Amino acid sequence: MNRTAxxxxxxxxxxxYREVRxxxxxxxxxxxxxxxxxxxxxxxxxxxGTPLYVYSASTIRERMASFxxxxxxxxxxxxxxxxxxxxxxxxxxxxxxxxxxxxVSGGELERVLRVDRRASKKVVFSGVGKTxxxxxxxxxxxxxxxxxxxxxxxxxxxxxxxxxxxxARIALRVNPDVPANTHPYISTxxxxxxxxxxxxxxxxxxxxASGTKYLRIAGVSVHIGSQIxxxxxxxxxxxxVAELVRVLQGDGHRIEYVDAGGGLGIxxxxxxxxxxxxxxxxxxxxxxxxxRGLKVHLLLEPGRSIVGPAGVLLTRVLYRKTNGPKQFLVVxxxxxxxxxxxxxxxxxxxxxxxxxxxxxxxETVDVVGPICESGDFFARGRELPVVNEDDxxxxxxTGAYGMALASNYNTRRRPAEVLVDGKSVKLIRRRETMDDxxxxxxxxx
Ligand code: LLP
Numbered sequence: 224m225n226r227t228a229x230x231x232x233x234x235x236x237x238x239x240y241r242e243v244r245x246x247x248x249x250x251x252x253x254x255x256x257x258x259x260x261x262x263x264x265x266x267x268x269x270x271x272g273t274p275l276y277v278y279s280a281s282t283i284r285e286r287m288a289s290f291x292x293x294x295x296x297x298x299x300x301x302x303x304x305x306x307x308x309x310x311x312x313x314x315x316x317x318x319x320x321x322x323x324x325x326x327v328s329g330g331e332l333e334r335v336l337r338v339d340r341r342a343s344k345k346v347v348f349s350g351v352g353k354t355x356x357x358x359x360x361x362x363x364x365x366x367x368x369x370x371x372x373x374x375x376x377x378x379x380x381x382x383x384x385x386x387x388x389x390x391a392r393i394a395l396r397v398n399p400d401v402p403a404n405t406h407p408y409i410s411t412x413x414x415x416x417x418x419x420x421x422x423x424x425x426x427x428x429x430x431x432a433s434g435t436k437y438l439r440i441a442g443v444s445v446h447i448g449s450q451i452x453x454x455x456x457x458x459x460x461x462x463x464v465a466e467l468v469r470v471l472q473g474d475g476h477r478i479e480y481v482d483a484g485g486g487l488g489i490x491x492x493x494x495x496x497x498x499x500x501x502x503x504x505x506x507x508x509x510x511x512x513x514x515r516g517l518k519v520h521l522l523l524e525p526g527r528s529i530v531g532p533a534g535v536l537l538t539r540v541l542y543r544k545t546n547g548p549k550q551f552l553v554v555x556x557x558x559x560x561x562x563x564x565x566x567x568x569x570x571x572x573x574x575x576x577x578x579x580x581x582x583x584x585x586e587t588v589d590v591v592g593p594i595c596e597s598g599d600f601f602a603r604g605r606e607l608p609v610v611n612e613d614d615x616x617x618x619x620x621t622g623a624y625g626m627a628l629a630s631n632y633n634t635r636r637r638p639a640e641v642l643v644d645g646k647s648v649k650l651i652r653r654r655e656t657m658d659d660x661x662x663x664x665x666x667x668x
Contacts (some may be wrong), residue, residue: 237279237643238535238619240578255578257617259535261646264576268537268615271639272654274556275537276626278308280316280644282533283622287320289500290525293507297514299521300367302347304485305331307526307623308534312642312651314338317529323367325349325485325524329357336364343367347482347522349396349446351376351417358383362391368480368522370396370444372419374428377438384437394442394482395429397422399463403448403456405488406567412447412460419445422463429471440476442519443468446484449527454509457486465513478519483510485524489531491570491620499528527623534622536561536638537576540614541593550588552607554616557592558599559632561618561625565598573602576615584609590616594633626652631660 240255243263256263259277267277291301302323305314309331314324315338323345326332335342343364348357351372358380361369371377371393384391398419401412411418420428425443432438447460461483468478487506514521538556545551563569573590586609590602601618610616629637636655641648 237282237533238617254580257574257576257578259643262643262648264535264537264617265615267641267643267648268539268576270648271641271650273537273539273615274560274638276534276621276638276640277537278313278530278534278622278640278642278651280533280642283313283316283530284320286499286529286533287317287322290503290523290529292500293503294511294521294523297511297521298519299523300345301523301525302345302482303529304524304526305334306627308530308625308627309334310626310640310651311338312640312649313530316642318342323347323522325526329354329360332357332361332364332366347444347524349444349524353380355379355383358391359387362387362389365389367392368441368444368482369393370482372396374420377428377432381432381435381438388437390437390439392439392441393432394444394480395420395425395432396444396446396482397425397464397467399445399447399460401447401456401460401463403451403486404453405448405450406569408567409450410448412445412456422467425467426470426474429476430474433476440471440478442478442480442482442522443471444480444482444484444522446482446524447486449486450488451486452488452490454506457483457506458509458513461510462513465517468517468519480522481514481517481519482522482524485526485528487525487528489528489620489623491572493572499532503528529623531623532620534620534625536618536621536625538616538618540610540612540616543612550586552588552590552610552616554590554592554601556601556618556638557594557633557635558596559594559630559635560592560638561601561621562628562630563621563624564601565596566628571601571621572619573605573607573616574619575608575610576617578608582609594635631655634660636660 243256300323302325304325318339324335325347327350346366347368348361349370396419403410538554542553558565592599639654640652642651
């Protein structure tokens with residue numbers, strides 16, 4: 224059975240095919256139409272245009288519930304990692320179900336505060352290069368925890384805290400020197416990476432910080448990378464963190480929080496939302512075993528695993544094109560809309576929004592965008608059902624690091640975003656206009 228057929232039968236509840244009759248979708252014979260929850264994606268494309276990001280609210284809620292449930296036996300807070308998908312509509316949905324947030328810039332903090340002023344109590348502020356201005360803003364809103372990544376940053380934070388007379392609750396983000404089997408650009412837990420404080424140096428720095436009036440030691444944090452599907456590296460990192468927590472507690476520090484970071488991967492080859500509860504349980508077991516016996520509040524920073532499979536990017540085929548032996552589908556989305564294939568050579572499944580029951584023909588194609596770079600592709604040498612010009616394709620599992628990484632390269636307007644919840648459809652970001660793009664610029668005459 225080919226992958227597309229697998230998808231059509233095995234992808235409940237969002238983004239599954241439903242049988243449609245003639246006339247339901249214009250010009251179509253009997254076939255199956257791809258839906259998001261209760262809504263046909265073709266209808267959304269007609270209404271809002273393409274390229275278009277579509278998110279399933281029910282999938283986001285269900286994945287967050289499964290993740291949270293996996294940690295039910297310990298005190299914990301899930302701080303959704305805003306960088307994965309920072310759209311206000313998505314943040315509002317997550318705030319509404321009681322989520323905390325992991326932010327890495329003053330901008331992300333501002334987004335969270337716009338969604339819910341009181342959410343700052345559940346915000347952790349991470350990042351290797353926080354500016355004084357960002358620290359001051361975070362101190363003023365009273366974030367739960369600063370994850371500090373270097374000695375220099377620690378003293379900068381101490382200065383800022385003294386200026387505001389607000390105590391900064393801190394965790395040192397330690398670098399556990401644990402390899403994670405993922406793309407080198409998103410692996411962070413080795414000494415060669417810019418992230419964190421070498422775990423062997425942390426004890427001394429905690430001792431120095433404890434004598435500082437406006438710093439309050441509150442925890443230890445770690446994050447080893449992203450898109451990690453094997454739970455072993457998480458367990459190993461957590462063993463090293465647990466050992467450090469014991470040492471620090473022995474030194475008399477009050478370690479209230481352990482922040483385990485994010486990084487749990489998804490299966491881009493064949494995502495099955497149905498299996499997420501088990502995956503989350505396995506991840507939780509790997510993290511919790513080393514922490515047994517420690518009285519700490521666990522913080523978690525998942526991003527991709529919550530929103531990744533909840534989103535698709537819809538794009539229309541502009542042209543079919545043959546160059547020698549190669550068949551191309553030139554689509555109206557490009558690397559500026561979804562950068563992951565170009566940047567990480569990432570795989571995203573691509574399926575037609577409509578499957579004709581009478582045609583089972585497949586062909587091998589490159590799916591490429593209109594941008595003037597050969598790196599502008601979504602798939603190369605991929606077997607897909609034969610589609611025609613003007614047909615709609617869905618690029619799957621693009622809810623995380625899709626829109627968040629989009630740019631205006633080639634002066635292209637970024638896509639609109641739609642949040643579907645059952646039958647309800649909300650435009651959570653309109654498509655940019657040319658005026659939106661050009662407003663900050665000046666012509667020097
Ligand atoms: N916490 C920290 C400190 C992080 O640096 C990250 C991701 C997360 C949490 C969330 O990780 P997640 O659960 O989403 O894996 N653009 C790349 C991913 C970059 C991840 C950066 N840090 C991609 O498209 O694959």
